[in-house]
Amino acid sequence: MRLELTGKSFAGRPVLGPLHLTVERGQRMAVLGPSGIGKSTLLRILAGLDRDFGGRLESREKVAVVFQEPVLLPWQRAVANITLPTGCTEAEARRLMAEVGLAGQEDKFPRQLSLGQQRRLSLARAFAARPDILLMDEPFASLDRETAGRMMDLTARLLDRSGAGLVLITHDAAEASGLGAELFRLAGSPAALVRDERAG
Amino acid sequence: MLSVLLLLAAWWAVAAWAGDPRTMPSPWEVTERIAGLAASGELWLHAGATLLRVLASFAIAMALGTALGLWMGRARAADRWLNPVLVIGLNMPALVVIVLAYIWIGLNEVAAVTAVALNKIPVTAVMLREGSRALRPDLDDMARVFRMGAWSRLRHVVLPQLAPHVAAAARAGLSLIWKIVLVVEFLGRSNGVGFKIHLLFSSFDVAGVLAWALAFVAVMLAIDLLVLRPWEAGANRWRRDEA
Numbered sequence: 503m504r505l506e507l508t509g510k511s512f513a514g515r516p517v518l519g520p521l522h523l524t525v526e527r528g529q530r531m532a533v534l535g536p537s538g539i540g541k542s543t544l545l546r547i548l549a550g551l552d553r554d555f556g557g558r559l560e561s562r563e564k565v566a567v568v569f570q571e572p573v574l575l576p577w578q579r580a581v582a583n584i585t586l587p588t589g590c591t592e593a594e595a596r597r598l599m600a601e602v603g604l605a606g607q608e609d610k611f612p613r614q615l616s617l618g619q620q621r622r623l624s625l626a627r628a629f630a631a632r633p634d635i636l637l638m639d640e641p642f643a644s645l646d647r648e649t650a651g652r653m654m655d656l657t658a659r660l661l662d663r664s665g666a667g668l669v670l671i672t673h674d675a676a677e678a679s680g681l682g683a684e685l686f687r688l689a690g691s692p693a694a695l696v697r698d699e700r701a702g
Numbered sequence: 703m704l705s706v707l708l709l710l711a712a713w714w715a716v717a718a719w720a721g722d723p724r725t726m727p728s729p730w731e732v733t734e735r736i737a738g739l740a741a742s743g744e745l746w747l748h749a750g751a752t753l754l755r756v757l758a759s760f761a762i763a764m765a766l767g768t769a770l771g772l773w774m775g776r777a778r779a780a781d782r783w784l785n786p787v788l789v790i791g792l793n794m795p796a797l798v799v800i801v802l803a804y805i806w807i808g809l810n811e812v813a814a815v816t817a818v819a820l821n822k823i824p825v826t827a828v829m830l831r832e833g834s835r836a837l838r839p840d841l842d843d844m845a846r847v848f849r850m851g852a853w854s855r856l857r858h859v860v861l862p863q864l865a866p867h868v869a870a871a872a873r874a875g876l877s878l879i880w881k882i883v884l885v886v887e888f889l890g891r892s893n894g895v896g897f898k899i900h901l902l903f904s905s906f907d908v909a910g911v912l913a914w915a916l917a918f919v920a921v922m923l924a925i926d927l928l929v930l931r932p933w934e935a936g937a938n939r940w941r942r943d944e945a
Contacts, residue, residue, distance in 0.1 A: 571840065576940055
């Protein structure tokens with residue numbers, strides 16, 4: 503996946519400046535930066551959700567997204583929240599649910615699950631799509647430290663096994679290190695992407 | 703229930719006070735007429751014809767009105783172009799549409815059903831347009847990222863969000879449609895509840911008019927209780943807490 507961005511504006515106000523970004527299977531990178539700098543905008547461009555930008559996105563890879571909120575279909579049971587969007591079999595969905603620690607919750611509706619469980623379901627859904635590149639937008643935000651740690655270990659394990667690449671949007675360098683991701687930082691106005699030297 | 707009993711009591715009192723069963727029959731007399739019509743089979747024949755027209759117009763109006771409302775709610779250009787047509791449709795008197803349909807299409811079933819559906823489509827479209835404007839963008843993003851097919855997206859992402867609006871449009875639609883079907887039958891059909899009321903009107907048979915009207919209200923009430931409410935309960939199951 504290769505992004506050659508010349509610029510991205512909202513209502514005439516430049517948000518992202520020129521930047522080049524390449525990511526492939528097996529490669530992990532994290533984009534850090536303060537709130538409002540344009541991290542989520544960058545992720546939406548990479549996901550193909552925002553096409554109104556200057557430049558070019560080349561992507562033959564299969565992409566899946568773990569959104570900041572779980573974004574589940576509230577009227578569908580947990581297992582259908584994996585099979586319907588991804589088209590995977592029910593057996594595969596159940597296997598993935600067991601892997602993320604949701605065995606026995608298959609027939610519950612999302613609102614009957616805790617936030618941590620909903621996020622794990624969203625993670626299982628992303629891997630059910632068998633992505634080449636996984637895009638994650640602050641996936642551990644608003645989770646308590648213990649739950650966030652467990653979910654990070656889980657993500658690392660699934661990434662190892664599937665060999666998928668990762669673009670992690672976060673404001674916490676520790677999360678990026680925990681997943682073994684190369685650190686980049688969005689800074690300036692309009693924001694540019696720079697390698698985070700402090701993290702080496 | 704209490705309100706229905708009070709209404710019956712008031713009707714009884716007015717009938718007794720009027721003292722003229724030809725202009726104001728008592729509830730008992732009307733009930734006897736309904737029983738007589740049911741026993742002779744006439745009720746089922748004409749109520750059945752009306753019901754078929756109601757169902758056909760309802761299905762067409764809901765399908766086209768939902769599609770139109772969804773389109774207008776999602777595409778600003780479509781809303782801009784079609785809104786004036788919708789406003790005209792909403793304000794066009796039902797009688798004008800019926801008369802024109804009979805003149806242009808002929809005194810037949812197609813004209814009858816088309817006229818009723820045309821009266822209801824704008825109402826459904828407006829209700830569904832408002833619903834479509836409130837669709838969750840995050841679910842849209844999710845469906846796009848996972849490349850859900852158009853049909854799957856409509857069925858599993860869009861329509862469940864619109865269910866409360868569809869239910870409201872269906873309920874309002876049924877009550878509106880059956881009233882218009884009666885006018886259509888009154889003007890140009892040779893069977894149905896509207897046709898019978900036309901005949902009874904010419905002989906000023908108030909008990910007969912009330913008998914047919916109340917019998918069909920009962921049919922619509924049954925549809926609401928046996929079809930609409932169970933469907934709504936099923937569609938809203940995910941909102942309830944389960945163990």
